[in-house]
């Protein structure tokens with residue numbers, strides 16, 4: 001049984017009905033959080049009960065916002081590997097390093113979790129048409145889940161979004177608009193179109209349920225580590241739903257008695273060219289300022305101002321963590337490092353967590369014995385435009401010089 005009871009504003013605490021379509025708080029404009037009757041959840045969900053459940057994020061059904069299972073729109077997202085990365089670990093002087101590998105999820109990124117949850121709930125509440133602004137990967141995910149739900153899907157992306165994101169959306173029937181500007185400009189177009197197009201806006205934290213999908217990353221880490229959370233989680237941050245969702249669900253798990261009060265230090269990684277959270281963190285502010293001229297090759301990190309900035313900063317500070325920035329050169333270099341050492345073709349956003357980890361190890365902020373989890377949030381296969389190749393050409397009619405391969 002699902003135990004969703006109501007929605008609560010994450011800022012002012014105002015309460016809203018969950019079985020009506022909701023967006024953000026009508027009083028303060030901030031994101032709404034789903035709340036559950038955790039005492040009732042305990043009746044059907046136990047650690048033992050989880051063994052043998054479906055190998056997707058829907059194994060945690062009681063903690064998900066869908067009332068009836070028949071409304072779940074799934075492609076098998078979640079329950080991704082938590083992979084030990086010993087060679088990378090050794091190269092950094094660490095002993096206990098893991099990567100949560102989100103690159104193998106349907107549509108190639110962790111965005112599938114949030115969109116599977118949000119589209120399922122939207123379907124349950126009768127929505128037929130959806131729209132969202134996206135850096136790229138959320139668009140691909142929404143297009144796929146929207147198609148499966150039989151909805152009309154409209155996506156608005158910056159015109160320099162990776163080409164693959166445009167192709168993957170069109171391949172599953174979505175209408176794509178390329179916007180001259182940033183994701184914030186795309187967001188304005190979606191908002192302004194609400195009335196004339198009658199669509200439901202599924203932008204990050206503009207509705208309450210993407211964060212519920214993303215929180216399953218925290219549930220999985222807990223279960224995969226036998227209900228003992230790691231010392232540090234390093235997460236690449238754009239809109240921040242992942243970090244916000246994980247921080248939320250750790251409290252739910254504690255209330256259920258699945259974990260104790262120990263929390264990981266949550267580290268939010270951004271690119272130097274788009275670092276609003278890092279700036280706010282360093283300046284001791286509770287909200288971020290709009291990052292003018294936001295620019296990084298890590299498309300998912302190109303979010304100049306997140307609606308949930310105050311929640312990201314809260315999670316980072318309450319956990320004793322930190323916000324760290326890395327350069328595009330550093331993160332691109334680390335795509336190569338994690339690739340060559342571990343065989344993981346990471347997305348640039350995921351590789352940024354390696355760069356951040358290195359900085360924190362070098363500065364002594366992470367100890368060599370600590371258990372650290374990095375998030376590779378998507379597959380490098382979605383970013384092939386970014387990489388030059390070194391392949392040589394062989395013509396079978398001309399003898400091949402094998403010694404070239406040793407260079």
Ligand SMILES: Cc1ncc(COP(=O)(O)O)c(C=O)c1O
Nearest residue numbers: 137238239240241300349377378
């Ligand atoms: C691959 C990838 N990693 C990280 C992010 C940032 O995620 P979030 O918006 O949850 O902070 C994105 C967002 O588009 C992304 O596509």
Ligand SMILES: [Zn+2]
Nearest residue numbers: 009012025028
């Ligand atoms: Zn409010």
